[in-house]
Amino acid sequence: MSSNNTQPVLKDISVIVAGQGGDGSLTVITMLADLFRNSGLNVYTERDVLSRIRGGHAAATMRAFTGHRYCIGSKITLLVALDEEAVAKNARHLDSDSVIVFDDSSGPLPDGLIPEGATLYAAPFNRIAMRTMRRELYKNSIAFGIVGRLLGLEDEHMRDTFVKRFERRGQVILDYNLEALGLGLHMADELGIAEGKGLYKIEHTDREEHLLIMGNESVAFGFMAAGGRFFTGYPITPSTEVLETLQKWLPRCGGVARQTEDELAGINMAIGAALTGTRTMTATSGPGFSLMQEGVGHAGSAEVPLVIVDCQRSGPSTGMPTKPEQSDLNLMVFGGHGDFPRFVLTPGHPEDCFYLTVDATNLADKYQLPVFIAMDQALSQNIATVKPFNLDDVSVQPGKRLTAEDVAKLDTYKRYSFSEDNISAFAAPGTPGGMSLVTGNEHDEYGLVSTDPDNRVRMMEKRMNKMEDAKKELPKGRLSGDLESKIGFIGIGMMYGVILETMEELAKEGIRTKYLQPRTIWPMLDETIEFINGCDRVYVVDLNAGAQLAHLFMHQGAEKNKIISITRYDGLPYRPGTLVKQVLEEEAKLMNGQGKEAKLL
Amino acid sequence: MSSNNTQPVLKDISVIVAGQGGDGSLTVITMLADLFRNSGLNVYTERDVLSRIRGGHAAATMRAFTGHRYCIGSKITLLVALDEEAVAKNARHLDSDSVIVFDDSSGPLPDGLIPEGATLYAAPFNRIAMRTMRRELYKNSIAFGIVGRLLGLEDEHMRDTFVKRFERRGQVILDYNLEALGLGLHMADELGIAEGKGLYKIEHTDREEHLLIMGNESVAFGFMAAGGRFFTGYPITPSTEVLETLQKWLPRCGGVARQTEDELAGINMAIGAALTGTRTMTATSGPGFSLMQEGVGHAGSAEVPLVIVDCQRSGPSTGMPTKPEQSDLNLMVFGGHGDFPRFVLTPGHPEDCFYLTVDATNLADKYQLPVFIAMDQALSQNIATVKPFNLDDVSVQPGKRLTAEDVAKLDTYKRYSFSEDNISAFAAPGTPGGMSLVTGNEHDEYGLVSTDPDNRVRMMEKRMNKMEDAKKELPKGRLSGDLESKIGFIGIGMMYGVILETMEELAKEGIRTKYLQPRTIWPMLDETIEFINGCDRVYVVDLNAGAQLAHLFMHQGAEKNKIISITRYDGLPYRPGTLVKQVLEEEAKLMNGQGKEAKLL
């Protein structure tokens, strides 16, 4: 590879910056993402950190591309390795086309670590930073200069981005960083990477502006835009951004966003607020979600509208807090003791997060029950370009509520009145005449505790039937690929982008497939089971050890022998290439008449 | 009906005493049960109370019989009604053979409440108690006299029982109660029920002594006999007797049984104790079990042996605390975030409770994971005769433990060492050289936090594989009925006795059936799925609204079209007659070619 005047136009690159926690890889990637987004490209970024503040391997990746992608690609175009471990850890994604920029401050890269043919630039970021600037801290700003040049960014654009990012932290810090950038550009010159002589040419194609946003922020905003005005939560990776985003924005709308003493307070305070008619949400991750189980069932039983966001991470228990997984599905669907209704929605990318959170907020209010949004660490925290949310597309529908005038017209008001649609009209506390009792005990229509068996059965049916009732309007899945194909995929959350890209790759190999991204997994929509039973075989991709999704389909009547279960739980993000390989192997076995292997636990 | 010298021998009677909470119905039944047990009969009692200390309808029932029964029968032989409501509430179980003793202190029983032909004795217990003894309290001791006479008990035996029961409460109380009994016997004379002239003759047949014990007490004892020495819990109906029994007995064995500030402390204190190698248990019911979910997953992840008893009550949320249900099955099987191994055992009667708790305690220790015992309110609190537990039948096997000598012989000790059988040998704190780290984070063999993907996969498999490994020795189900039949039953817990008796009734109608009482529902044993798939149809009786058991079988590969799901969740105890009717209806539909109706949600 060499840089000359005939660089290709940048269509799809993946850049990874890797080093130790605290090295600032994320900062480099975040700024790069901003720059590319501003250049009219689409962007997807990913972080890979440990659950500690400093040290340990940490990396951040950015993919920039034209068109639509919702994951990091299988290959690394450019690796910026701040230490040797960074090269070792990422070697398997490198090939002969890859470019590696290596910080050789502590010595040269040992032989044999990178694939033959790959281009290596060695540059002592750390040494220069320490020598010239006296702070290791600046090494990533130095690195930025080389990376930017390689990727075809203009020096001026880089400087602008630095100003934008560091301005608010004061002139001194900005100046230092600009100086560091200058050092980096100078190093690039020395390495022969002059401005405009990088690997690519960037064409400013898509002039439409894009948000650069993570799933958690989209969820927060979806809630706010749907009229959500109360949020309580307790910090936990990878959900904390929901809390922090709402703490920043909700008060401007007169809302409350509060960090509570724990998750039990979080959900019960949310319930208390919801009782007043306020649209309410809480967010957490596995450990906190386990703690919330009593509250969740209570909301279902007492018919309290509540949105609960579970940003799943690798379990069980404390698990691997910063790693993605989808292993709380069972808990969302089956958690809480006793039977109660709930909806579980499964967005697939940051845009989906926004619109589904609006839906969740409306649905919770309409059906007076808990609605879960099943996120995963990648969906929660990966930052991607998204078309600006269209607020005119958003319909905010209040539930069945009674004003003081409505109540005054009634003969009788009962909080839990039986009704055709199984939804009891609701008068908020403060409404004259609407006094009522709300309880998680079994109760009569007025909310008075009752163990009368007939009442019990009716109340139970009233509550449970909401799930059947709602099916018609619960968010439908998204179908893509070759709809005539008899080979299907099912996967949720972060698998959305991976599966879409896998299908493209498979099509190139002559295997045409289709994909259903279910957006509601509870109650299970008929379309999902029909999709499975209508295929010859369906690859159900479960990011968990228990094949939770696959078994859930069986639980709901899917034929076991249609399902090829693929499970993964090593904490690594999926790359399309991996899935392509897995499917090709499976298909090859079928060709050889080995029969499919439903690795169902 | 009249009493003469040719009374039948008592073979199977059900007596219900009903009135208001605090009336003491339970005391009468408890004493009756003791008397009949001492007369060589078998006994089964049931309580039906509200979640309040005084007032509200409350009833207690006793069945006395020869042979084996594990539930209350469908018909009431004798109803002792302390008020009118007691008659109304129980009328549907009365028939023309029934005898009703009614307290007419507040007026005569209105016409039409009891079936034609039934015998009514009116006796003003309350009035007499107030007039003669100045305390309403004594009315049940008065009633006891009449009831005892009717059932053929000897006066002397009744007096002995009174002495036994009231002695420890002091001579005064004993004297008052004996006086009240005397009044009752006198009333009986007046009503023409002389000693030896009751409805039955009691033949002292079975000379073997029996325990009179409830499931919760059997569980407590099973734990103790299996070497359990540490218990923490928080009071909650219907589990509290486990705590209270162990608080009484465990200290005598040097153990600790402690009431904690809440269920979170309960399970985490248990975990802390288990870390020292002590066999440990906690018990709770739905709401507390929901709160324990984080702890449960932690035990699975950190490989901490723990027995957890869930005495299920009607859910969801606070539900109906004193009513039976089996609706936490989903939570036991799928609770806690992330994937981790666990066993769920399902005893069917108090004897089973003892032996399965021994198993649970051994299994937890052997496989180093949480083991659940799925109880239900009826199984927990109904008192029945049971053959004295045979301690020589009980084998107490310590898990894979290392003494100081064992450790000293090792080159390396790793708490989470990989091994053939997926179980790592364990050195208890205090053992020289066995220092190690225990954590709910993903960890390496030493217990150090690790996110290495390969290690992660191996650790996950090590833990999850325990479920497959254990299948061979997990408690097998009990098969009964006509094993050639193609019509099956499955039901757990309190359904054990009901289904056995239902099968007898159905056989009389010419319908031969068989029954599998699974005693392990997680991991699901192959025998269970094979039982279902090998039948034409299986009646799966779920005491919950979600058909949790039926769906769990589908989840594990049972064919949907084999299952006829029967669900019940009205909080009433099942009577065999009800189930017989339900099955006959279903069978009739099939005869009429209507096809079966799998009422699966």
Next chain:
Amino acid sequence: MTTEPKTKTFTPARPIWCAGCGDFAVQGVLEKSLKNMGIPPHKLMFLAGIGCSGTIQNNVKCYGYHALHGRVLPASIGAKLANPDLTVIAAGGDGDGFAIGVGHLVHTFKSNPSITYIVMNNSNYGLTKGQASPTSPTGYRDNPETGMDSILLGLSFPSSTFLARGFSGSPEQLESLIMAALEHTEAGNGFAFLEVLSPCVTYYDTHREWRTKVYNVNEEEGFDPSDRANSFKRVLELKGESRIPIGLIYKGENASLEKLLLNENETFPAQQEIGHTDHRAVYDKFINSYLG
């Protein structure tokens, strides 16, 4: 004051308490105080925990809520923050408030929301049949531990503003305390904590004992309820003499949580119309902040 419409709604339940239970007096005095204060039923949100005590809300005309065991305070705070116009009263037992719920109590002392919290302390778990609670003395049913004192606990939070103890056997004094508590919260002055000694005649009849032990600090010459350190000292001394201090034991000042958290230029959360577009400008600002 809005008048209630004629719409029929739930008829307050007959208490399920045993005859003689201290909780009857608490309910009676509270109802009277609410009337005195002119708080209409529809403005009253009355939340209770689980226990015998936790059924009190069923017996009063109000917006009632039966929380989970130990969670009445978070639920009450949620309600208050979402709609500060409501009079929010929380109630429950000593098990509910001092065992499973004590973490929330501690944080309510700390955060000081304007809600009244009445703990009916019978020093045992009534509803589950008499087990020891955190206020049970050593030896009650083999309880090995020393009983705690909730007023001392409240005093230990520099932000606590109202700490009182009453006795169901002294209804007049109890009334003055409930009135004072309600005045405190209606004025938005923060958290009013009121423990009421309310004997359980069925499992632990302390009526006579408590009657002889209670000691009203407010009758004491020179007792100054605004002196936190002195109140602490006095409570300790009295306990040392086997007396139970009752009365308004501490009253101080600290900003209330709802004042600190709510945006004073905006409508309260619960009072905003759902689906309104008043905040469109904020939404646009949000979107813009994520644009290039």
Next chain:
Amino acid sequence: MTTEPKTKTFTPARPIWCAGCGDFAVQGVLEKSLKNMGIPPHKLMFLAGIGCSGTIQNNVKCYGYHALHGRVLPASIGAKLANPDLTVIAAGGDGDGFAIGVGHLVHTFKSNPSITYIVMNNSNYGLTKGQASPTSPTGYRDNPETGMDSILLGLSFPSSTFLARGFSGSPEQLESLIMAALEHTEAGNGFAFLEVLSPCVTYYDTHREWRTKVYNVNEEEGFDPSDRANSFKRVLELKGESRIPIGLIYKGENASLEKLLLNENETFPAQQEIGHTDHRAVYDKFINSYLG
């Protein structure tokens, strides 16, 4: 003292803390104190919560346990009750101990088991990136609430027996406190609570501020740590003067939980051989009590 065999086991981890973190000093002083006390690694059960602080056990040769967030105290009590021969040390952060775990802290003050609890207070949530904790002052990251004081909280429990506060910047004084705490628990005198001010250089660098504010009460003429009321008063006063009281602030006497709960005639739970038949007579008695 038993000597450790040569068996290789885990190598204590390198701390994952940021350079300059206060927790380094805590670990150093603790290790020194353990050595001074002659507590061998195999007798030490070191349990920690979740947070930056909650990784300390990994760095020390011991039987280590990483509890759930907020649950380190119940787990520690379980271990101590099951095997009182162990030296049980619990550690964690201010979020772990005073937010999610405060209910257990309260009940540990109440029940007084002989365990040492070291809270590394950095007045923020380090591991989750600097959010406010219960000890954060008003205004830190928009925190609207008043910070709590754990020593005051401990003083409010009549059964508390050892309350101290150290500062990672004063390692010698810290050593004396850790030694005193370990002596308290090794003697079976109950719960030793020690808060250590341990600044977080990354999110909330209080090092300089705390250095100027700490005030060692033990250097004060006539300060009597056995006078609960006076300690309470003095802490309040010092706080009023913007000082942070450190030192052994309270020491008292009360029976320890393990003494109260364990049957002194029997082997400790963890030391009984599993499957032994020593208690067959008790089992028979149980069975008999359910016979006719």
